[in-house]
Amino acid sequence: MAEIIVITSGKGGVGKTTTSASVACGLARRGNRVAVIDFDIGLRNLDLIMGCERRVVYDFVNVIQGDCTLKQALIKDKRLETLYVLAASQTRDKDALTCDGVRRVLDELTADGFDYIVCDSPAGIEKGAHLAMYFADRAIVVVNPEVSSVRDSDRVLGLLASKTHKAEQGNGGVKEHVLLTRYSPRRVTAGEMMSVDDVKEILGLEVVGVIPESQDVLTASNAGVPIILNVDSAVSAAYEDAVARLLGETVPLRFITERKGFFARMFGG
Amino acid sequence: MRLLELFRRKPSSASVAKERLRIIVAQERSTRGGPDYLTMLRGELLQVIYKYVQVGPDAVQIHLQREDGHELLQLSVALPDKTENGSSASP
Numbered sequence: 028m029a030e031i032i033v034i035t036s037g038k039g040g041v042g043k044t045t046t047s048a049s050v051a052c053g054l055a056r057r058g059n060r061v062a063v064i065d066f067d068i069g070l071r072n073l074d075l076i077m078g079c080e081r082r083v084v085y086d087f088v089n090v091i092q093g094d095c096t097l098k099q100a101l102i103k104d105k106r107l108e109t110l111y112v113l114a115a116s117q118t119r120d121k122d123a124l125t126c127d128g129v130r131r132v133l134d135e136l137t138a139d140g141f142d143y144i145v146c147d148s149p150a151g152i153e154k155g156a157h158l159a160m161y162f163a164d165r166a167i168v169v170v171n172p173e174v175s176s177v178r179d180s181d182r183v184l185g186l187l188a189s190k191t192h193k194a195e196q197g198n199g200g201v202k203e204h205v206l207l208t209r210y211s212p213r214r215v216t217a218g219e220m221m222s223v224d225d226v227k228e229i230l231g232l233e234v235v236g237v238i239p240e241s242q243d244v245l246t247a248s249n250a251g252v253p254i255i256l257n258v259d260s261a262v263s264a265a266y267e268d269a270v271a272r273l274l275g276e277t278v279p280l281r282f283i284t285e286r287k288g289f290f291a292r293m294f295g296g
Numbered sequence: 297m298r299l300l301e302l303f304r305r306k307p308s309s310a311s312v313a314k315e316r317l318r319i320i321v322a323q324e325r326s327t328r329g330g331p332d333y334l335t336m337l338r339g340e341l342l343q344v345i346y347k348y349v350q351v352g353p354d355a356v357q358i359h360l361q362r363e364d365g366h367e368l369l370q371l372s373v374a375l376p377d378k379t380e381n382g383s384s385a386s387p
Contacts, residue, residue, distance in 0.1 A: 173313075174313050174316060174317055177317050177321075178317060178320060178321060178324075181321045181324065181325070182324065185324075185325070185328040189328075215310070217308075218308025218309065218310050218311070219308070219309055219310060220310055221310045221313055221314055221317075222310070225310065225313075225314045228314075228318075229314065229317050229318055229321055230321075
């Protein structure tokens with residue numbers, strides 16, 4: 028039985044697609060069969076982050092409308108044997124995505140023996156975002172330690188608890204995880220940024236990972252290589268930890284304190 | 297850092313952010329999951345009350361509570377002081 032994981036946030040630009048790509052890679056690298064689907068109809072971007080933009084022939088909407096088979100539309104990753112990408116359509120028709128169509132694609136992926144289906148949600152709380160979360164078993168809510176992102180996340184957590192298939196059935200609902208991205212320990216220490224504990228307290232949830240702010244993320248997206256594959260980067264290690272926690276492993280949080288020099292230590296903290 | 301804190305006067309911008317979020321998130325959670333008509337209901341109630349008493353836009357507060365399978369809709373209306381009633385409403 029495939030587990031469906033939605034990567035969502037409400038607010039745009041917080042790192043949903045970066046997270047979708049890295050979580051999908053992290054799960055696939057552990058031998059799981061993973062499909063990652065771009066739900067951002069009209070604004071396809073997961074293909075660029077995954078580095079497969081020139082191999083997109085058919086997309087999600089083509090499959091739903093029966094223009095091709097699911098097999099034809101799935102793009103096999105060139106680095107990881109068990110990873111597949113389903114690109115978003117570039118159509119401007121917002122109604123191209125239907126609840127029944129999404130259900131059929133997810134069912135077919137499950138029947139095909141996929142272990143995980145990662146749904147990269149568009150920003151906002153409109154139809155695309157709703158359908159991305161609707162069939163989810165779990166949700167990773169991506170949050171920046173910043174007021175608008177935290178507020179929007181709380182709104183999305185509310186929707187996950189009420190407007191999803193699991194919530195409607197009343198059997199426990201969607202399992203929710205919070206992932207903090209663009210975290211700067213230096214700014215937290217300086218009192219310029221909310222801390223992990225601040226965000227946990229406001230949202231009332233544990234965090235599944237803390238991804239440090241880093242220039243490596245832009246470099247990775249420039250190259251079309253999911254950041255988790257850049258093993259020299261702290262961001263990669265932080266995503267790897269998050270994937271381990273998703274799978275139930277206990278891993279202490281890293282990269283949440285500033286590396287301090289001699290003088291900083293002397294003056295406490 | 298402790299030594300430095302002695303010289304700090306203003307609360308940090310992070311703690312201001314946290315406090316603002318704590319308030320707005322609590323307020324938004326109070327009507328979460330409730331029917332969409334709650335905000336319309338609030339607006340119309342406000343209009344009706346305004347016909348008799350001149351109240352401000354924040355006079356009607358709505359809270360939705362769920363306990364053991366039943367829902368409790370609490371409406372609280374803050375009326376102005378007696379001295380401000382009727383035709384002598386404050387400007």
